[in-house]
Amino acid sequence: MTTLTYIGKPARRVDALEKVLGTAKYIADRKLPGMLHARCLRSDVPHARILRLDATPALAVPGVRAVITSDDFFEHGLYGFPVKDKYMLAHQKVRYVGEAIAAVAADTPEAALAGVRAIICELEPLPGVFDMAHALDPDAPQVGPDRPDGKHPNFLDHLIVRKGDPLPVWEQCPVKLEEHYSVSPQEHAYIEPEGVLAVPTREGGVVVYAPNQSPFINQANLAMVLDLPPQRVRVIQPPVGGSFGGKDDIIYESSAQAAKLALITGRPVRMLFSREESLIASYKRDPMRMHIWLGADSDGTLRACKFEGLMDSGAYASESPFTAWRASIHAMGAYRYDACHVDITCVYTNNGYYGAFRGFGNTEVCAAIEQAIDEMAYKLGMDPIDFRLKNCLRLGDETVHGQVLTESVSLAECLTTVRRLSDWDRKRAEYAKQHAPSGVRRGIGVAALYHGTSLGAEGQDYAGATIAIEQDNSVDITSGLTDYGTGSRTVFTLIAAEELGVRPERIHMQRPDTDTAIESGPTVASRSTMLGGNAMRIAAMNLRQTLDYAAADLLGCELHQLVRAGEAYVGPSEEPVPWEEVVRHAREMGLALSAQGRWSAPRINWDHHAGRGTPYIAYHFGAQVAEVEVDMGTGRVRVVGLWAAHDPGKVIFPQGAYGQLYGGIAQGLGYALMEQVTFVEGYIQETNFESYLIPTSVDVPEIVGTFVEAPYSHGPYGAKNIAEPAMVPTAPAILNAIYHATGRRIRDLPANLERVLLGKDLSKGGSPRACKLGLGTA
């Protein structure tokens, strides 16, 4: 194995300097002369027919320059993938509180609001579906689109995994568990609210600055609904103030609205969301209700798992069919079973809408299955880590899906690592001796996970990259995958530096731009390092080969005689030749000093009807231990310690990888204890950070994180993934620790004060008022 110079070594994030100086220009920091301000009229009822929509009165408001409705888009702006069920502005019906109906562009934000208020919009309220458990009732109001196949219109998808028949096995097991679990919706709570800036071009096209995750998808949507050729639509990603899965569909809509207004007025148009608008209108993590049966032999061997999950997609499909698929694949946890059935059903309701969020289905099911596994350990009288070690997937095992794991399997090592780091055995024994019914009690809990890398059988998995040496001998690189805070631009820079043999400071990683980068599929599923990293590695290797020819020509030697000393080339004469000299010679030779790299993941197949196949090419494994203090008088839970061992294959950018780990754990802590989205008759009750609480610096403990590196042969330098899996096991580890401390199982997330203290929520009621205030309609 060759020694690595830049990979895995301390490095500076390429965009950190402008961010610490405060000079980075986020979308709200960008403005142009003559720029207009846009704002949407949004529905303040959860389900209604649009009886009358007359936008023209808005145009009489001083300062208003344009107003649009769905009639202004091609085919009313219908879009969506994998299900085309949403409009860029509501058409005929509204299905959730906050859905955009019309958009106004005006000289000032105040004039835009006055314009919105002048629009005549008559809504006929319809009965809604507010409980996912009743979405498929025969008499449930229709929320989803008409279906030609005779199925209930509120039915969205049903995903299965099948191995044998678990219920007969379960019946015969001496140790059985059957329990129900649920998880709340979760808000991404990126600190930068949504925004977009659209600039019309002279040839009738538009340039859109959009803090989205996937600019090429935005471009394709824009070309479709604006009825423009794709080459007239350019999407550029400015610095993004956090996303976590949350800045896809909602930004595509804002992009389409601002772009259309820019095309009509011939002026730049910027749309910025308030925090309230963000919380009310944007999609969230889906809530789920789960029913789990587990069966084991008395020696602790897991035999059977049956998992039934109901997932709320809200008013639109967004990514939910894919979320439900990933949930189904991971629902049983990283364990061996003789028999396993998973059924995930996904339905439409009028509770906002749900889409992608870090972990993407696995965060939801892991919160349930890792509690159920813990409960089984107690039933068996086994230590929770011993029980997991006895049953966890190991090298050479076949998963319940029928996939044999042939490399990069490290769960047992992750479990033993957190056991050691957390001083597990001593604390388990010590805390078990606590008897005080009141006061503060301590507990310690564990959870494990696996998480399929990249898209898997969800879709075509490919990425592209470019690299070029500029006239000043700097190196420009691009990727079709974007960096919304993740650090992937730094990962790509380090990979290009490593392969080309130049210092990272020489490299300029360009911002994502559909005009300059190669389309690479969506930036989701923690796929940037593996997919984009491989593409960048190939691009740099191709350019390196060109320079090697130039160096051999310059030094009068064979390619194999070349060695590198830092950036310099050295031939048989042992006199180093500076890299710049080699580049100059390559130019003289007429060689192309640019290259592309493209990489596709190995083909895999999943049979949706059989519920079997190879869902992902490889898996991330990890384990976390949480230690809590529970105040038995108030129900307050404080997480006092957190230990994490994760296997990302190979760490490329250490500060970035640790940042992903710590940040993921903080989001998982919020999911476990405080992050609650409450819909009451379709109205979200949490409309700003005073009611939607996310962890602060005093809520998150000092985290001890470590990486177990089990290289994956198809990953760049062995790298797999880290971003999503970091948060997945945190919530169940905390809930298991609460049980250890208190003897109370909180099977419904989040474990707020009432649930910890009383075992149930106190009824708080709710009202539409916060939504109406936030939307400006009160």
Added chain:
Amino acid sequence: MLIEFTLNHRPVAVEAPPDITLLTLLRDYLNLTGAKEGCSVGECGACAVIMDGRLVNSCLLLAPQVAGSEIITIEGIRGPDGGPNDLQENFIAYGAVQCGICIPGMIMAGEALLMHNPRPTRDEIRAALAGNLCRCTGYQQIVDAIEATAVQRELLP
């Protein structure tokens, strides 16, 4: 109305309506966009600046309230060469920056703390950051960066 105050060590006089916030004054009237608008209700701290030596949320102050006071924003935090100062440099070195939207506020919170408590414990650093939300980092590397800066400043002659 004319609002006069000291901004990043220089006197300024700016004509602005009396009913705008300090954040709007900074961003829209003085073109200083380092302070960010994250919630507008004083919960997230992305708009934090230092006013007469105290950390304040600029979204909660009316512009006229700063008349006669001394305001320092992220644009006023620089090293002697105009580049990053030691705290900003440590934010980079310790990997404390991800999406970056909270970072100007975090750096202001760190500087405000170190003004009054030159050698804070990690718990004291965490307490000082409790009004600044970060969704990316889990705070740990931010605490690392502030702690390291405190140690380095103490060793300075």
